[in-house]
Amino acid sequence: MQKHLVITIDKLSWGGIQRVMFALAEALVDRGVGVDFAVCEAGGALRDKVPAGVRVFQLQRNSNLATRLAALRSGIADWKTLLRPVLLARKPPGHLVYLPSFVGYLQAQRPQVILAAGRTLNIMSVMARRLAGSTARLVLSEHVAPSCDLAGSRKWGRRYLPPLMARAYAGSDAVIAVSGGVAEDLSLLTGLRRSDIRIIYNPIVSRRLVALADQPSPHPWLEPGQPPVILGAGRLVEQKDFPTLVRAFGLLRRERDARLIIVGGAKNEMVTARRREELLALAREMGVDADVHLPGYVPSEQVPAYMARAALFALSSVYEGFGNVLVEAMAQGCPVVSTDCRSGPSEILEGGKWGPLVPVGDHEALAGAMKAVLDQPPEREALRRRGAEFSVAAAADRYMSALFPP
Structure with a gap:
């Protein structure tokens, strides 16, 4: 049976994460893996550059209320941990508004493995696996040292993400960091053991x-x-x-x-x-x-x-x-x-x-x-x-x- 992987991506426009995931997807397809992109925003300059053989699924945006209720029902954290970053924030952080839609994808497509590419997509993927009752292996990837862009964020809710990250990341099967520095920062911020974070440098040169x-x-x-x-x-x-x-x-x-x-x-x-x-x-x-x-x-x-x-x-x-x-x-x-x-x-x-x-x-x-x-x-x-x-x-x-x- 063919291996089946879904990669969550925020959008199909130019950016470091997109280029990394495109290169990785193409290499995995060449190794016989069936790869899907679950994309929050499927328009953009890279829409026509999706690697051959990769299926693109457009996730649908849901209301803030539906997202908050789904986050609570996921059970990955108590209401106190969710309170400031999700429940009281003017808008749920990042791409959590696509959570109910991703749950539907997991139930319909039943991938063997989920690879989440980015902080709020990591949290969303942990919640979605729980809500979907999926047995897929869940691998999270961190691409930037979180303390660098969370501490000074102008978005109030984002400053309170670390406790939620700690709970969510602990609910995955593996965590990848793109450098040793990112791994160290993530470990300090979330309490994850440094030895439990894999370092995989980005796929760049071909x-x-x-x-x-x-x-x-x-x-x-x-x-x-x-x-x-x-x-x-x-x-x-x-x-x-x-x-x-x-x-x-x-x-x-x-x-x-x-x-x-x-x-x-x-x-x-x-x-x-x-x-x-x-x-x-x-x-x-x-x-x-x-x-x-x-x-x-x-x-x-x-x-x-x-x-x-x-x-x-x-x-x-x-x-x-x-x-x-x-x-x-x-x-x-x-x-x-x-x-x-x-x-x-x-x-x-x-x-x-x-x-x-x-x-x-x-x-x-x-x-x-x-x-x-x-x-x-x-x-x-x-x-x-x-x-x-x-x-x-x-x-x-x-x-x-x-x-x-x-």
């Missing part, structure tokens, strides 16, 4: 990813004979801290010729335009606006061509779950620098062996690190070999072991 570097040059600044280009990539959100990168670039330009390209957008065109203008205004203030370009959203299959031709990739994040873009850049032989943020970059770069690590928010240190790498770049082939260690095949093998243990 032959197809490496081959994407052979595309034509995607930008005139990346043509031969042009000044060296520093590349940044990611969503235009506070977490990525691109203002620090722009400030660092401004300092660097006082000492040497260079250009900066930052690819990525925000949640919609209006927010993208506003944040793009904020970064360009900062570049004008630094006197480097002529050497800074923000093209906005770039399809993920085009980004490797930027990385292969850039002189340097810079990650300026305040926090990460893993830092996929560092691996993607190294796989193309692109030198890297990064903030020493939680969590992932230090593990990827082995404490600075493969690229400098600088304090979060320190634009002077970042500028110095960028200059040092541009002045004395590492061997590109060595970077490619390090990037290749984070292969899709290796991660898929580890996921198979966690999802379908002997």
